[in-house]
Amino acid sequence: xxxxxxxxxxxxxxxxxxxxxxxxxxxxxxxxxxxxxxxxxxxxxxxxxxxxxxxxxxxxxxxxxxxxxxxxxxxxxxxxxxxxxxxxxxxxxxxxxxxxxxxxxxxxxxxxxxxxxxxxxxxxxxxxxxxxxxxxxxxxxxxxxxxxxxxxxxxxxxxxxxxxxxxxxxxxxxxxxxxxxxxxxxxxxxxxxxxxxxxxxxxxxxxxxxxxxxxxxxxxxxxxxxxxxxxxxxxxxxxxxxxxxxxxxxxxxxxxxxxxxxxxxxxxxxxxxxxxxxxxxxxxxxxxxxxxxxxxxxxxxxxxxxxxxxxxxxxxxxxxxxxxxxxxxxxxxxxxxxxxxxxxxxxxxxxxxxxxxxxxxxxxxxxxxxxxxxxxxxxxxxxxxxxxxxxxxxxxxxxxxxxxxxxxxxxxxxxxxxxxxxxxxxxxxxxxxxxxxxxxxxxxxxxxxxxxxxxxxx
Amino acid sequence: xxxxxxxxxxxxxxxxxxxxxxxxxxxxxxxxxxxxxxxxxxxxxxxxxxxxxxxxxxxxxxxxxxxxxxxxxxxxxxxxxxxxxxxxxxxxxxxxxxxxxxxxxxxxxxxxxxxxxxxxxxxxxxxxxxxxxxxxxxxxxxxxxxxxxxxxxxxxxxxxxxxxxxxxxxxxxxxxxxxxxxxxxxxxxxxxxxxxxxxxxxxxxxxxxxxxxxxxxxxxxxxxxxxxxxxxxxxxxxxxxxxxxxxxxxxxxxxxxxxxxxxxxxxxxxxxxxxxxxxxxxxxxxxxxxxxxxxxxxxxxxxxxxxxxxxxxxxxxxxxxxxxxxxxxxxxxxxxxxxxxxxxxxxxxxxxxxxxxxxxxxxxxxxxxxxxxxxxxxxxxxxxxxxxxxx
Numbered sequence: 001x002x003x004x005x006x007x008x009x010x011x012x013x014x015x016x017x018x019x020x021x022x023x024x025x026x027x028x029x030x031x032x033x034x035x036x037x038x039x040x041x042x043x044x045x046x047x048x049x050x051x052x053x054x055x056x057x058x059x060x061x062x063x064x065x066x067x068x069x070x071x072x073x074x075x076x077x078x079x080x081x082x083x084x085x086x087x088x089x090x091x092x093x094x095x096x097x098x099x100x101x102x103x104x105x106x107x108x109x110x111x112x113x114x115x116x117x118x119x120x121x122x123x124x125x126x127x128x129x130x131x132x133x134x135x136x137x138x139x140x141x142x143x144x145x146x147x148x149x150x151x152x153x154x155x156x157x158x159x160x161x162x163x164x165x166x167x168x169x170x171x172x173x174x175x176x177x178x179x180x181x182x183x184x185x186x187x188x189x190x191x192x193x194x195x196x197x198x199x200x201x202x203x204x205x206x207x208x209x210x211x212x213x214x215x216x217x218x219x220x221x222x223x224x225x226x227x228x229x230x231x232x233x234x235x236x237x238x239x240x241x242x243x244x245x246x247x248x249x250x251x252x253x254x255x256x257x258x259x260x261x262x263x264x265x266x267x268x269x270x271x272x273x274x275x276x277x278x279x280x281x282x283x284x285x286x287x288x289x290x291x292x293x294x295x296x297x298x299x300x301x302x303x304x305x306x307x308x309x310x311x312x313x314x315x316x317x318x319x320x321x322x323x324x325x326x327x328x329x330x331x332x333x334x335x336x337x338x339x340x341x342x343x344x345x346x347x348x349x350x351x352x353x354x355x356x357x358x359x360x361x362x363x364x365x366x367x368x369x370x371x372x373x374x375x376x377x378x379x380x381x382x383x384x385x386x387x388x389x390x391x392x393x394x395x396x397x398x399x400x401x402x403x404x405x406x407x408x409x410x411x412x413x414x415x416x417x418x419x420x421x422x423x424x425x426x427x428x429x430x431x432x433x434x435x436x437x438x439x440x441x442x443x444x445x446x447x448x449x450x451x452x453x454x455x456x457x458x
Numbered sequence: 459x460x461x462x463x464x465x466x467x468x469x470x471x472x473x474x475x476x477x478x479x480x481x482x483x484x485x486x487x488x489x490x491x492x493x494x495x496x497x498x499x500x501x502x503x504x505x506x507x508x509x510x511x512x513x514x515x516x517x518x519x520x521x522x523x524x525x526x527x528x529x530x531x532x533x534x535x536x537x538x539x540x541x542x543x544x545x546x547x548x549x550x551x552x553x554x555x556x557x558x559x560x561x562x563x564x565x566x567x568x569x570x571x572x573x574x575x576x577x578x579x580x581x582x583x584x585x586x587x588x589x590x591x592x593x594x595x596x597x598x599x600x601x602x603x604x605x606x607x608x609x610x611x612x613x614x615x616x617x618x619x620x621x622x623x624x625x626x627x628x629x630x631x632x633x634x635x636x637x638x639x640x641x642x643x644x645x646x647x648x649x650x651x652x653x654x655x656x657x658x659x660x661x662x663x664x665x666x667x668x669x670x671x672x673x674x675x676x677x678x679x680x681x682x683x684x685x686x687x688x689x690x691x692x693x694x695x696x697x698x699x700x701x702x703x704x705x706x707x708x709x710x711x712x713x714x715x716x717x718x719x720x721x722x723x724x725x726x727x728x729x730x731x732x733x734x735x736x737x738x739x740x741x742x743x744x745x746x747x748x749x750x751x752x753x754x755x756x757x758x759x760x761x762x763x764x765x766x767x768x769x770x771x772x773x774x775x776x777x778x779x780x781x782x783x784x785x786x787x788x789x790x791x792x793x794x795x796x797x798x799x800x801x802x803x804x805x806x807x808x809x810x811x812x813x814x815x816x817x818x819x820x821x822x823x824x825x826x827x828x829x830x831x832x833x834x835x836x837x838x839x840x841x842x843x844x845x846x847x848x849x
Contacts, residue, residue, distance in 0.1 A: 090736040092724075097736035104740060271727060392617060399497055402504065402609045410689055410759050441733065446689060446757035449747040453740045 005328050008033065008096065008107060010088050010266060011115030013041015014310045015302025015317035017073050019113045022321025024076045026330055031081045031107060033088055033098055039073045040066070041117055042137060043310045045144045058144055060169060061205055065310070090442035091269040094297075099447050105454040111297045111324050114266050114285075115317055118303035120162075120257030121282075121418050123364050124372050124382065127229030132253045136162045139255035140169065149175035151253025155238050157181040157226055159358045160259035161206065161309075168209040171216045178251050179219040181240055183258070183361045186222035191356040198350035219249075225367075229254050259358060260307045261418055267305075268440035270298050276433035279352060280307055281360050282418065283437045289341050291320035292327075299324055307355075312347040315340050365426035374423060375416040377409020382423055389427040397436045400424050410446055413438045460649040463625060465489045467810055468644050468654035470632050470668060471661035472498030474608075474796065475788050477615035477626075478803025479658055481536070484622040486811055491654070492616065492624050493646050495631035495664070496730070499612025502662055502791075503799065505764035507685055507707060507719045508608045509698055510797045511548045512573055513600035514564070516773065518821035519798065520571040525817050526801030527602065533611065536800075537618040541611035542711065548603035549578075549587065550700040552595045557702040561598040573600055589694045591749050598702075605698045605709045608796055615800075632661075635668065637782055656784045656810050663767035665775075665789035673781045674824050677770035678790050684723035684734035684763035686742050688756045690714030695750065706745045716753060718746040723763030734761040768792040776802060776822035778809065786810070787824050 007023055009016045012034035023030045038046045044059065044066040059066040083100060090097035095108040120135035127133070134142070134150045136158060142148050143166075153176050156167045167180045195203045214220055221242055230237040230248070237250045259280070267285035268274070273294035274283045284306045291299040299320040302313035319340045326332040370383025388394055388404045397420065400406055406420045407413030413420070417438055425432045467483055469476045472494030480492040492498070510530055512523040534540045552558035565575045576599045583590065583597050620626040630647035635657060644652040659668045666678045695710035706720040721738035725731075739761050747754050769775065769790040779785035786809055788802055795802075801817070808815040 090739075092733070092736060097740075104736075106736060392613070396497070399500075402500070403613060408760065410757075412760060439731070442736065442739065442761055443758060446759045447743075449688065449743040449753050449756050449758055451740060451743065453737065453744075 005110040006031070006108065007111040007113065007324060008109035009113045009115060010096070011041065011117055011302070011304070012036070012039035012073070012082070012084070013115060013117050013302060013313065014044065014069060015117075015304075015313040015320070016041070016113070016115035017069055018314045018317030019115060019301060019321040020080050021072050021076050022318045023324065024079045026325050026332075028325070028330070029079060029081065031083065031109070033083045033086045033096070033107075035085070035087050037085050039084070040070060041310075041313075042141070044069050045141060046070070047147065048145045051147050053147065057173070060172065062310070065314075069314070087445055087447070088266060089444050089447050091266050097442070099451055102448060102451055103454055104447070104451040111299070111328065112270065113291075113299045113301060113317070113320050113324065114270075114304055115300075115302045115313070116263040116266055116304035118260040118262050118307055119414065121259050121261040122415050123258050123361070123419050123422070124368065124374055125226040125229060125256070126369060126372050127231060127235075128256075129373050129376050130229055130231045130235050131233070132231065132235030133229055134253065134255045136160075136166045136255050136257035140166045143169060143173055143175075149173070149253075150255055151235070151251065152176060153178050153251045154253045154255060155179045155181065155249060155251040157183070157224070157238065157254055157256040158258045159183045159361065160257065161354060161358065162257060162260065164206060164209040164213070166255060167213055167218065171213060171218060177213070177216075177218045179221065179249055180213060181224040181226070181238070182220070182222045183224050183226065184222065184358050188357050188359055189222070191353055195350055195353040195357070198346060198353060202350065202354075225363075258361065259355070260303060262304050262306060263414075264304060265414075265440055265444045267293060267298070267300055269442065269444070271295050272298060272300070274437065277306055278433075279355050281432060283433075289319075289344070290323035290337075291316055292323055297327070308347055308351050312344060312351070315344050315347070319344065365422035368423070374419055375406040375409065377411050377416070378405040380404055380406050385420060385423050386427045389424055394424065395428040395430060395435060397421060397424060398439055401438060407438055412441070412445075460651050463491055463650065463652045465491045465625070465652065465654045467491070467656040467658060468642065468652050469493065469658040469660060470635070470644075471659070471665065471789070472616050472626065472628065473501060473503035473660060473662050474499065474612045474615060474799035475503070475791075475802050475806070476658065476660035477612065477619050478800045479660065479788070479806040480619040480624045480626075480803075481615060481622055482803045482807035483810055484619060484624050486807055488810065490619070490624045491652055492619060492626045493630050493632055493644075494628050497613075497628050498616030498626060499609070501730070502764045502766040502795070503612040504609045505762055506608045506766070506793075506796050507683065507717060508605050508709065508796065509548070509700070509707065510543060510606050511600070511603045511698065511700070512797065513548045513550055513575060513598065513603055514700065515794065517568055517571065518773070520568060520573070521818050522801050522805065523798050524572060525804065526798045529800040529804070530604075530606070530797075533614075537611070537614040539610060539614050541614065542607035543604060543611075544606070544712070545602060545604040546709070547599055547601045547697045548700060549697045550598045550600075550702055551590070552597060552702045553593065554595055558596045561596070561702050565598055574602060575600055587697070589750060589752055591751055599697070603698060607711070632668075635671065637672070637785075641784065656786065658786050658788060658806055660788045660806075662789055662791075663765045665767060665787070669775075669787060669824065672779055672785055674779060674787075676775060676790065676824065677827055678767050680725065681766050681768045681793060682723035682725060682732035682763045683719055683766060683793055684721055684732075684738060684742075684761060685717055685719040686734070686739055686746070686758045687760040687762075688716040688718070688746075688753060689759050691716060691752060691756055694752045706742065706749060708746060708750070716746065716750070716756070718742050720745060725765070730765065732763040732765050734763045766791070766793050766795075770827070774802075774822050775824045776805065776819045777824065780823075780825045
């Protein structure tokens, strides 16, 4: 029976690994495709080259979870077909096109679990395209996988839990963090007191990060309005306003981001129905409590389905695996399903509280200057988009793309679309959900022209 | 509450044909409503390859094509932007002796039609276009042809039409059209009721049902030409490339991106939109890397595909209905409409004003399918093959 299905899991982070484990335990052999060279996802990313750092050094308070997940993957490694360093660039008709280096192949599936995770939500600030400016996630990757900091004197800026996590990891690794600039007002953090009842350990860990940062002499500022990142050929400093007063700090690198953004291109190519999530201020694939999307046989788990964090991703991965087994007529542990759904509901409740502590900077779209680059691939300024929207009466995102090239470059809108939506919505006086979202087109990420196509994998 | 409009002309379909016709008619003083089920220029007119090419068209299209040829350099005056139109030349490659013979035959056939084709042998080709990989027998150059940016041009025509006073109703699909005693009555969108003296059916791949509603069924089916776009590269491709026998066409924009087509995509579940196939995209990518050494290490960043109406004989339908007075058809451009569309717009305006056009369009009459037997279609097969590769 288990030979009759051929599930494919995209992503080998917490959600993908737990989904794979669930299938393997039921005697099913899934294909697991992951873009990274080794498993673990962004949060439990492994080093590219072994060094003297321990799991505790790499993952801090989450070391035990990281070790457990990596061990699980080692145990199931021989019972899955694992394709690391492989990009799924197209999805059509119950098969994906996946490229490994210069080779691309078409891989058919009976069921699909998307565990594609998230990336930083980037909002342009003046100077954001200077060398030395990284996303928070990018800053973290540099540290985790290569053991290097993004600069000798680093400032972290933005909003979201990751802001404090990354800053704390940098301090723990011995990097010089000059400041953490939180765009959310301090008052927003009172929401966390409510969160204490839901997930006390997570909230206390956050407080501990902030306290330890301050203890290490890191300036932690709240209610910051970024003015600009200074520099001619690279980052030389950062300027911000705080209660009406302008401040400047010299630094040689800035890591920044405004919460996370789900990677949803494959769900889109699969034809999943999307819904606008007002909390995340983004479109995400619709899913039921088990991770079933609107397309039969396609499941979604982890941050790719809306931001909920790594613990939720592990639970959701397992839940999606069980849903798949159930739908395929294979035995699924229904008691376990109940436990998973209760835990997921509790995290979801907490997550709503957490996000209210890191609110979206609503004023950004109206206050950002016309000359700031909006789409860096195509070099389109905020003012270009505003002028096109005004002069040509544009009120829909694909139309903005067609008429200005915003989102048409190498990133295909993965980096700029969140900001473009805000600019367009504020210019034409609509809400962000009313201007639509970019239509999905392959390739999900750039692929080499000289790829060699191979026959369909068995 | 319904919106009642009374216009001289109602145009169904806001692609490049419909919007350029709307602009031309408005400038003649007609009152015009332009209706599109989505955004104007969002379908084939806005998402085609962007070839502005006369070379390779069948002789019966050349007069129309020449008329359009005069319009392209004047876009800035006409619609406010130049549409990134570049008179780069169009170079059609022959990869075999047989293909070269075919290019020579074409050049002889259109010799008197003003295309000024230049036949180029293999050695000279390598000298003048060294960025094309070796295995090419020869080529035919039409120096006056070029390329432009369809996503800008089509929308700008509609924008200019609106600016000139055309009522442009987007997201307003026409649900019903019928002949009345004094003209036509159309129902469109949720509440528009339109009376018009003339109706233009320029609905592209969606034109068939409108023609059929007036007793004129046509052999029109949807095709999905698909393109790949590379990351920006140093500019090396100084001419719009086509190939005799088809299989690849390519151009490089000023920004450095190369746009390469030659395969067809597939419709999506929502059939107004289509997507390139994975294998089709890889085929185009590989062909591009093989033909242009400068692209060997390039990446493809974007694919796209559009929905286009193709006629059985690959010629469009342009002209008056044979069943219904004051109904004019203009659709079925079969993957080669971008260049001629602004010319078609002018022709349609003349038809409305004068009842005839100074440009010959008899070959595009809608009743040619009723007149044509299977036998004569078969006679046309070699001709059809030569028109492969669309733009």
